[in-house]
Amino acid sequence: MPRINWFPGHMKKTQREIKENLKVVDAVIEIRDARIPRSSANPDIDKICGNKARIILLNKSDLSEAKVTKMWIDKLSSENVKAIEVNCLTGKGLNQIRPTLDLIFKEKHDRLKEKGLVKIQMRVMVVGIPNVGKSTFINKMAKNNIAKTGDRPGVTKNKQWIKTKMDIEMLDTPGVLWPKFEDEETALNLAFTGAIKDEIMDREELAYNLVKRLQEHYPDNLKERYKIEEINEDPLETLNSIARRRGCLIKGGEIDYDRISTVILDEFRAGKIGNISLERP
Template identity: 65%
Template sequence: MISAINWFPGHMAKTRREIKENLKLVDAVIEIRDSRIVQSSANPEINTICKDKPRIILLNKCDLSEEKVTKAWINTLSKDNVRALAINSLNGIGLKNIKGELDNLLKEKIDRLKQKGVMNVIIRVMVVGIPNVGKSSFINKMAKNTAAKIGDKPGVTRTKQWIKTKIGIELMDTPGVLWPKFEEKKVGLNLAFTGAIKDEIMDVEELALNLVERLQKYYPNRLMERYKLDSLDETALENMENIARKRGAIISKGNIDYNRVAVMLLDEFRGGKLGPISLERPKQ
């Protein structure tokens, strides 16, 4: 069941230990989250583990979330030695702002080094984030090469790597980290909707049904526009079946091909074909 997700492979426990051990090697931490699910895509342990390090929180895939909601998250998350920025690691939007924010966060240290005669200060940064938030794509874009292996499956990056950039930043890559248990069903659902959890361990039909239920509540017009529905029925199942008929997801004797329509719904949501959608908002 989606409400009982418990996924904590051994390599993730190892990564948690590595983060603690390697913090002394870096000046700051870059944490990458999914801008559509800012809270759900945060590893709760990062706040504790990295509390004494300057940190930049990058809200990735900002083209897939509502701009006004993302701006509200930036205002909420930016405080003390933490800054938040909206980025798109595929096309590079927002990446040019990172160096300036790091310089501001590390101003005292940089000034001390320059007073000692170090003019070209190299900032060393650890990059952390849960699987499938775009960490490897971010590193590749910053390095402008294919230094970090990219894969379609969550958690493909396995070992620590150092990657140099041309703007005076060195990045330490780490595998994606998830925490032992999702205390709230909604968190698990959000991660599954966006693909942070492998579809292979999910019931995709149930997952898609939950997605339709969420969208018909918060984005009803998007559903109707995308799937050419004149109106929405009361239940998510009825709406999912109507979408299936519109898209021809039908098997013998006019029955619904639930797996086909489920996969299609999830793919189109993840690909942004329903428009910018924010599944979480900061508390007012």
């Protein structure tokens, strides 16, 4: 697979925006895909955010393997960065965000409460690569109450602050990928989960690589989902068996690779092959 390399102008602009907006927020909420916590982390975010308080939401945790996600939570959490397992679609885990922010800012909030401030409004910036569920998160937090909350000093007029019922104001940023993927595994993981558009990938090669990965780590899931009796050493043979079981054939009984590739990728993304984590800490 060739090294995917891109950096459209809007991504550069987003990076600049993130840097500027850091000055007006208390913390950053970074959304990642629980199935690929390493690959779905934009390495530039670490550099840009520096010591800024941050919460990492491992979204789509309903699709990942629970015990692996727990391992990631432990690995990613530190004094200034906390990780939470969430499902932005159902709202599971989102109620932990405010208590986590209060924990990070405990000393500051205690001082404010001593001065008589009862209600402490917090401001966060939401960041994440494309297709990790940023819009779903924002809509869930705002309960579809996407509204500007007025211009603030030092905030340019085109910034949209979104109110939530947790006394948190959120600032959205466009989903941004980074200049280049140095290793093939990261590119594949992002493509498997749909963060890279299928149009720029070879779907058949992608499905083959996914089967190869799944038969190595989740052979039973493949057997159960596709009712195949054995996993062949050659991933292509496994793919062929799946295609035959699913009737993805063309004239003369040949394999319809285009069709079976679509089936496998769509079913993996929808969680139909089971709870799968493509990365371990």
